[in-house]
Amino acid sequence: MIPATESKEATERRKTIGFKPVVSIEDELNPRLAQEARFDYAAHKLNLDDGMWKVLRQPTRELIVHIPVQMDDGRIEVFTGYRVQHSIARGPGKGGVRYAPDVSLDEVRALASWMTWKCAVVDIPFGGAKGGVICDPHSMSQGELERMTRRYTAELMEFIGPEKDVPAPDVGTNEQTMAWMMDTYSMHQRQTVTSVVTGKPINIGGSRGRLEATGRGIAVVCDQAVQKLGLNPGARVIVQGFGNVGSGAAHQLHARGYRIVGVAEVGGGLWREEGLDIPALLNYKAKSKSIHGFPGAELVSDSSVLITRECEILVPAATENVITSRNAAALQCRILCEGANGPTTLPADEILAAKGTFVIPDILANAGGVTASYFEWVQDRMGYFWTEEEVNQRLDRIMASSFADVIAYAETHSVNNRIAAYMLAIDRVAYTTRQRGMYA
Numbered sequence: 235m236i237p238a239t240e241s242k243e244a245t246e247r248r249k250t251i252g253f254k255p256v257v258s259i260e261d262e263l264n265p266r267l268a269q270e271a272r273f274d275y276a277a278h279k280l281n282l283d284d285g286m287w288k289v290l291r292q293p294t295r296e297l298i299v300h301i302p303v304q305m306d307d308g309r310i311e312v313f314t315g316y317r318v319q320h321s322i323a324r325g326p327g328k329g330g331v332r333y334a335p336d337v338s339l340d341e342v343r344a345l346a347s348w349m350t351w352k353c354a355v356v357d358i359p360f361g362g363a364k365g366g367v368i369c370d371p372h373s374m375s376q377g378e379l380e381r382m383t384r385r386y387t388a389e390l391m392e393f394i395g396p397e398k399d400v401p402a403p404d405v406g407t408n409e410q411t412m413a414w415m416m417d418t419y420s421m422h423q424r425q426t427v428t429s430v431v432t433g434k435p436i437n438i439g440g441s442r443g444r445l446e447a448t449g450r451g452i453a454v455v456c457d458q459a460v461q462k463l464g465l466n467p468g469a470r471v472i473v474q475g476f477g478n479v480g481s482g483a484a485h486q487l488h489a490r491g492y493r494i495v496g497v498a499e500v501g502g503g504l505w506r507e508e509g510l511d512i513p514a515l516l517n518y519k520a521k522s523k524s525i526h527g528f529p530g531a532e533l534v535s536d537s538s539v540l541i542t543r544e545c546e547i548l549v550p551a552a553t554e555n556v557i558t559s560r561n562a563a564a565l566q567c568r569i570l571c572e573g574a575n576g577p578t579t580l581p582a583d584e585i586l587a588a589k590g591t592f593v594i595p596d597i598l599a600n601a602g603g604v605t606a607s608y609f610e611w612v613q614d615r616m617g618y619f620w621t622e623e624e625v626n627q628r629l630d631r632i633m634a635s636s637f638a639d640v641i642a643y644a645e646t647h648s649v650n651n652r653i654a655a656y657m658l659a660i661d662r663v664a665y666t667t668r669q670r671g672m673y674a
């Protein structure tokens with residue numbers, strides 16, 4: 235993890251900023267430490283100066299709020315929420331809001347800095363931010379979710395805004411959540427401000443193509459990787475997670491002629507060697523709310539085993555830490571295309587590198603979503619909306635050229651694709667930060 239050539243001075247510097255080279259299993263699963271370790275390594279390779287190292291390693295701002303909500307049965311419940319702004323050097327903060335029982339400040343910190351690097355990799359004028367509320371959205375009514383969302387938004391009034399920080403959906407939130415956030419912000423401003431959030435419904439300022447954009451971006455970078463590695467068309471794909479990102483990626487890849495042989499979900503997955511009929515599976519899930527019981531496919535009870543089956547491309551599109559030191563050696567994919575944020579741990583990276591797996595890192599692979607969010611923000615501010623073809627063409631161009639940028643960086647600097655993506659991003663953010671100078 236520490237480069238063999240590290241200078242004594244750099245080792246000392248790491249000590250002063252708390253870098254821990256040996257990771258325990260707890261540390262391995264801590265996304266903030268994983269992010270910091272990769273940042274440290276990439277910053278070291280870039281020869282980033284000490285001051286900039288310190289500036290970019292820490293979030294700019296962290297906000298913790300405790301949100302009282304009247305539940306349907308009359309009880310008052312208090313939920314804890316976060317908003318972390320990692321960087322606003324290249325533009326307003328940008329990043330989703332996650333509703334889940336296991337949200338933590340460290341997770342939100344990691345996700346916020348990944349947003350900074352992601353926006354810089356695809357070269358869009360945003361910094362990085364992220365939010366989250368500790369709750370179980372699946373056990374809450376629509377009324378409870380609406381009240382919690384509105385109060386959370388009200389607590390963030392001074393921190394978010396079209397020119398400050400622009401939230402979007404993430405795990406556990408959706409278009410409806412964004413509509414409530416936009417409306418609450420607008421009520422406080424006494425005017426409709428659609429560009430305060432992205433991922434909204436199309437009729438209230440959402441962008442055509444936004445919902446499918448993350449999956450589309452994944453398909454574009456898979457096309458590029460397949461071409462680069464000279465793999466045959468019709469490559470076999472396993473997708474983990476069949477939510478927004480996973481089902482979108484499966485749909486886009488299926489439409490391009492890939493064979494989706496496996497879909498892994500909570501409680502078991504599906505397998506079909508000849509390829510699953512993804513449009514039919516999407517219809518089935520829309521009706522039955524689950525993929526289980528889909529006719530004509532083998533049911534694999536253990537999803538963690540399913541992702542280790544033979545395929546050319548594995549797309550983890552569920553959650554963090556699913557590829558760890560415990561299962562990385564068992565993966566048989568040639569390409570790992572990270573749809574989720576942080577699916578691969580630091581020790582797993584090293585195992586995959588030794589095996590020669592071609593990794594398309596999260597901050598590149600799933601950047602289609604934030605790129606389309608940028609388009610939404612632009613359209614809202616113009617008040618002029620593009621066709622789906624225009625959105626898709628622009629998205630495809632950005633994803634393909636960002637893939638080429640990362641690969642060129644990896645080859646020039648002899649680093650793996652993940653470190654190349656970090657280096658490219660850190661370089662861009664550091665350049666802007668230096669140009670702006672330190673306000674003191």
Ligand SMILES: NC(=O)c1ccc[n+]([C@@H]2O[C@H](COP(=O)([O-])OP(=O)(O)OC[C@H]3O[C@@H](n4cnc5c(N)ncnc54)[C@H](O)[C@@H]3O)[C@@H](O)[C@H]2O)c1
Nearest residue numbers: 405448475476477478479498499500551552574575600603
């Ligand atoms: N929504 C976006 O536009 C977007 C953009 C970029 C990155 N991401 C990232 O992609 C990931 C998924 O986001 P989403 O919006 O699709 O969420 P989602 O909640 O719509 O879908 C996640 C799916 O994964 C399944 N899942 C969870 N744990 C699993 C496991 N261990 N094994 C198999 N399946 C599992 C869930 O049942 C669910 O169907 C997250 O890491 C998110 O941060 C999302």
